[in-house]
Amino acid sequence: MIEFRAPTRRSLFLMLGAAAAVGATTTAQARSSKAAAAYRGAPNGRQSCANCSYFNPPSGCGVVSGPVSPRGWCNLWG
Ligand code: SF4
Numbered sequence: 224m225i226e227f228r229a230p231t232r233r234s235l236f237l238m239l240g241a242a243a244a245v246g247a248t249t250t251a252q253a254r255s256s257k258a259a260a261a262y263r264g265a266p267n268g269r270q271s272c273a274n275c276s277y278f279n280p281p282s283g284c285g286v287v288s289g290p291v292s293p294r295g296w297c298n299l300w301g
Pocket residue numbers: 260262271272273275276277278279283284285286287291295296297298299300301
């Protein structure tokens with residue numbers, strides 16, 4: 224038989240800490256470095272940051288860390 228116990232303040236605190244740690248880890252791992260993504264400051268044919276779905280104007284990227292150029296490109300283009 225399963226017994227339900229109300230969570231203690233300590234267990235709630237631990238759960239919130241664990242959730243925060245997982246969130247922080249996920250955020251930190253969500254973006255690649257420019258080197259890992261083979262980012263460069265020039266387009267690859269018709270592909271460039273400006274027409275990539277991850278581009279956040281004027282210089283942000285959802286998957287690569289740091290500022291990027293609209294005329295740049297990396298191997299995560301999509
Ligand atoms: S091409 Fe690469 S760096 Fe540029 S926006 Fe897309 S994913 Fe980011």
